[in-house]
Amino acid sequence: MKTYSTDHLRNIALLGNSGSGKTTLAEAMLFNGGVIERRGSVEARNTVSDYKPIEQENRNSVFSTVLYAEYNDKKVNILDTPGLDDFSGGVISSMYAADTVMLVINVQNGVEVGTEIQFRHADKFHKPLIIVVNGLDHEKANFEKTVEMLHERFGSDVTLAQFPVNEGLGFNTIIDVVSMKMLRYGKEGGKAEVLDIPAEHQPKAEELHAALTEKVAESDEELMELFFANDKLTEEEISRGIREGLLKRGIFPVFCVSAKGNVGVDRLLQFITAAAPSPSDMPAVKNSKGNEVKCDASGAASVFVFKTTIEEHIGEINYFRVMSGKINENLDVVNTSNGTRERLSQIFICAGKNRTRVPEIHAGDVGGFVKLKNTKTNHTLNTVGNDWVYNNMQFPAPKYRTAIKPVNESDEEKLGEALSRMHQEDPTIIVEYSKELKQIIIHGQGEYHLNILKWHLDSIFKIETQYIAPKIPYRETITKTAQADYRHKKQSGGAGQFGEVHMIIEPFEEGSEAKSMMKIAGKEIKLANRDKEEIDLPWGGKLIYMNCIVGGSIDARFMPAILKGIMEKMEVGPLTGSYARDIRVYVYDGKMHPVDSNEISFRLAGRNAFSTAFKNAGPKILEPVYDVEIMVPSDRMGDVISDLQGRRGMVLGMTSDKGFEVIKARVPLAEMNKYSTALSSLTGGRAMYTMKFAEYAQVPGEVQDAVIKAYEAEEEEE
Ligand SMILES: Nc1nc2c(ncn2[C@@H]2O[C@H](COP(=O)(O)OP(=O)(O)O)[C@@H](O)[C@H]2O)c(=O)[nH]1
Ligand SMILES: [Mg+2]
Incomplete structure (x- = not known):
C-alpha cells in the first residue's frame, strides 16, 4: 500500500434513502478500485460494507463503514452510511470525515423523504454534493421523472452530467456530456467501451453539454471569459469548473449507474478522482482556540477521531481523519481532549473489517487505530505542545425513549457496561439513570433503533433484558395562594424541641413581583420583604424564598433550616410524589423558645407548614x-x-x-x-x-x- 499525498485523496460519503443502493455501489467501487476481486451482494450477505452481524441478518446497513478504493493513482475513501433515519448517527459522524457527499437515488422512486433528509444533512455541513441515480437496470426505472423531481426539490443547480440511453432491463449505455462520449458496458459491467455519440442522441447531448458548460462557467470568472472567447470549454476546463462549482455548492452534477450491474461506476470513479475536491481544496477547520487548521501535510500532526467500534477479537478501533500533518507508527501524541499521552503503535487503512497496516499516512486521509488506551469518539490527538481540540460532533436530539431492565437483577452491572459500549459505538444511543423515575431510560432515534440495541444486548452481550414503559417526569405546582402555620414541639424527657413557622405560598411566574401585603381569610398580612433567595431548581423551574420576618420572631440563623424543610417537600409533591416547581414562599412570622429552639425544629416546622399550604393551594400536575x-x-x-x-x-x-x-x-x-x-x-x-x-x-x-x-x-x- 503506497502512501497518498493530500491532493491524491478524495473523501466521499455515500448518503441516500435506505435501499437506494449505497452499499451495493460501495461494493462496486471497491471492485473497480482493486480492493476486492469479487463483488458481494446485499442479498448474499457478503458485502464488505455490511459486515456487522446485525447488518447481515437484516440485509441493511446499521452503522457507517469506512472503505476505500484506489483509482487513477488516487485513494478514494468511502464512507457508506445507513439510510434509515433511525441510524443517522452514522451519517453525522461521516460528515466529519468526508469532503464530498454522493447522494444516491433509487431511480424507481426518485426523491424520497429519506433523500430529502440526507440532502439536508449535506446542506447543513455545506458539503459539495454529487447526485448518483442508481438502479437504471430496473424495469421500473424512470430517469425523466427522477430528474424532474430532483429539479423540483433541489433546484436548478442540479445539472446532468450524463443520461441513460437504454434505461430498464438490459441497461448498459450512458451518454456522458462532460466528455461528450458514449459509454457502453459489457455483460459484467466494469470498464466501458468509449464510443462517439450516435447522431440520434447528438442534439440532446449537445443541449445538455451547453447547459453544463454554462453552469460551470458561472462558477469561475476565468472560465466565463474562456467560454465567451471560444464559445466552449475543454473537458479539463469543465472538470476544473465543476470542482469550483462543487465547492461553492453551485452545481450538483448528476450521474447514472447500475451499482448492481457495475455500469457507470468506473466513470464515476474517474470523475471523482479528476473533478471532486481533494482535502486540500476544502476550507480550513476552526479549532477550540478559534485558529484555522488547514488540511496540509506540512503542518503539525493532528488527528480527529470520528468513530469508535468494538470488533470481535480485536477490541476497540478508533477511526480518524488526519486533520493536518503526517502521522507515522510509534508517534507519541497527546490526547488533548483528556490530557493523556498515547503512542500510535499501529495505523491501519480500512475497508470494512479488512485492515491493512501502513507505516505513515498524510493530512486528509482516513484510517483506524487499535490499542489506544484512553481515546475514543470526538477526541483530538496532537503532537506535544498543541493543546487545542476540535469541537465535538453534533448529533440529532433523541426522539424515542424506553425504560430498560435486566431480566436477572444480577446482570445490572453487566448491562451498564454493555450500554456504555453501545453508546461509544453509536453516540445517538443515550443512557440516563433517572433517580427521579427510578428507571434506566434509553433515548434513541426510533423504535427500530432501540430494537437493534436490544438485539445487540441479547445476541452479542448475552444479557436478557426487558423494555418497559418509560415513566413521565411529571412536575407539580400550585394554582392559588394558601397560608399555613405549624408548631413543632417536643418536650418529653431530655432536651426539648420547639419551632413555629407561619408562611404564605403563591404560584410563581417569571417576571412577577413579590407582594408586600396579602389578604388571607379576610385578614391583612403585611409582608416586609427583607431578603429574597431565588433558587434555580435542579429539575427545572424556581423556588422563591422570601424572608419577611419582623421583630425577630424567628432568628435569621434558622431561616436556612426552614428552607431545607421546604426543599424536602419540593422533592415529593403531594399529588404524585413528583418534583415541585415555580412557587414563591413568604415566611412572615413564627415563634422561638429561648432554650428548645434549634435547626431541626425549624426544619420540621417549615416542612410541615409548606406541606399543608401546598395541599391547600390548588396543586396541579x-x-x-x-x-x-x-x-x-x-x-x-x-x-x-x-x-x-x-x-x-x-x-x-x-x-x-x-x-x-x-x-x-x-x-x-x-x-x-x-x-x-x-x-x-x-x-x-x-x-x-x-x-x-x-x-x-x-x-x-x-x-x-x-x-x-x-x-x-x-x-x-x-
Ligand atoms: N436492480 C438493481 N438493484 C439494486 C441496484 N443497486 C442496489 N440494488 C438492490 O437494492 C437493494 C438495496 O441495496 P443496498 O445496497 O443495500 O442499498 P442501501 O440501503 O442504500 O445501502 C438490494 O437488494 C440491492 O441488491 C441496482 O443498481 N439495480
Ligand atoms: Mg446500506
Missing part, C-alpha cells in the same frame, strides 16, 4: 411538552394531523413545500410513546420527525385524575 416537527407527504397530512389531535397535540403551523408538508406541533411527552412507529404506519414510512423539549404545562383535569390514580395504585403495590 405539570407534564413535559415537546415541540414536534414532522415532514410528511401532502397526501398523508390529514391523517397525521388527526392523529396528533388524538395525542392532545396542538398544531402550531403548517408550511407546504413542493409535495411535502412541514407540520409544527406541541405534543405532551406522555402521548409521544412509540410515535415513530405510529407515524411510519400512517405514512408508509414516508415521513420524518424531530422533537425537542419545549416546556412544562398543566395537564387537563381528567388526565390529572388518571395520573393520580395510577400513582396511588403503584404506591399500594409497593
